[in-house]
Amino acid sequence: MNNDAVEPTDRIIVALDFDNRRAADEVVDRLGEECRFYKVGIELLTAAGPGxxxxxxxxxxxxxLDLKLFEIPNSVAGAVRAAGALGVSMVTVHSMGGTGIMSAAVEAARDFPRLRVLGLTVVTSMTRSDLADIGVTDPTSTEEQVLRLARLAEGAGCHGVVASPxxxxxxxxxxxxxxxIVTPGVALPGESPGEHARPGTPRAxxxxxASHVVVGxxxxxxADPAAAFRLVRTDLEP
Incomplete structure (x- = not known):
């Protein structure tokens, strides 16, 4: 995609990281027309349902729809088809699951022209020592593992990846x-990055x-979500 041609508002995805629909609806209502793109993860989907x-x-x-799918290919394909039927724009699949899982997701998405499959590389809370804990010791850095998995996702036909800024x-x-390239873990200067081990600012x-930044x-x-959203948008303006 041509990064220069994208409006700042279209780059910003607001993460609805809540455990109930009422709280999510309240934020969406308060943001109104300011925000066009939302992330829904497994916590809110489980609590609120597909409605x-x-x-x-x-x-x-x-x-x-940040499902981080990591299952047998047939199950992953079924979940991607369900996401497409709901009208979502992006869905995530774990690139650590390998080519078979990602290819199944991409194939299932073909019936939904607006649906993009993203390969999740290394979760933004993970560090090199976390990778070592699960037996991933070959890369010399987290970045090397991210790039390896991104190449795997590209080869499987994914439309992009999720990684840290x-x-x-x-x-x-x-x-x-x-x-x-969708980047969670962004925060304005002076803000806490929360659980993200590899953060960055939206502008950076x-x-x-990055094609998109996820803010939470x-x-x-x-206190004023719309005003906070505008600060992020301003940070992205040339």
Whole structure:
């Protein structure tokens, strides 16, 4: 994608990391027309059900359904088809699951032209020592593992990847201009990155090559979510 042609608002995905629909609906209502794109993860999906996704899509919002699928290919394909039927725009599959799982997801998404499959590389809370804990000791750095998995995702036909802001630049170099690079773990200067071990600012992530940034508590827990969202948008403006 042409990064220069994308409006700042279209780059920002607000994470609805809540354990109930009422709280999510309240934030969506308070953001109003400011925000066009929301992330729904496994906690909120389990608590609120698919009706929330349908509600957001009916309101004209785009939805990033962050399922982090890691199952046998047939089950992954079924989940991707269900996501497509709900009208979501992006869905995640674990690249650590290998080519078979990612290829199944990509094939299942073909019936839904608006649906993009993203390969999750290394979760933004993980460090090199975490990788070592699960037996991934060959890479000399977390970045090396991210790039390895990104190449695997690209080979499987994924439309892009999810990685930390710190890997956006190397990923853009590897994946080229057309790939989606979605970066959780962004925070404005002075804000806490929360559980993210490899954070960055929205501006730095996009300047490095990210197509989208995911923002969470800095917006959703703010006294004025719309004002906080505008600060992120301002940070992304040239």
């Amino acid at each position: 929330l996704i349908e509600h957001l899509v009916a309101k004209g919002k785009e939805v990033f 710190q890997e956006a630049g190397p990923l853009r170099g590897v994946l080229g201009a057309g790939a989606l 992530a996009v300047a490095a090559g 508590r800095g917006v959703t827990r703010a």
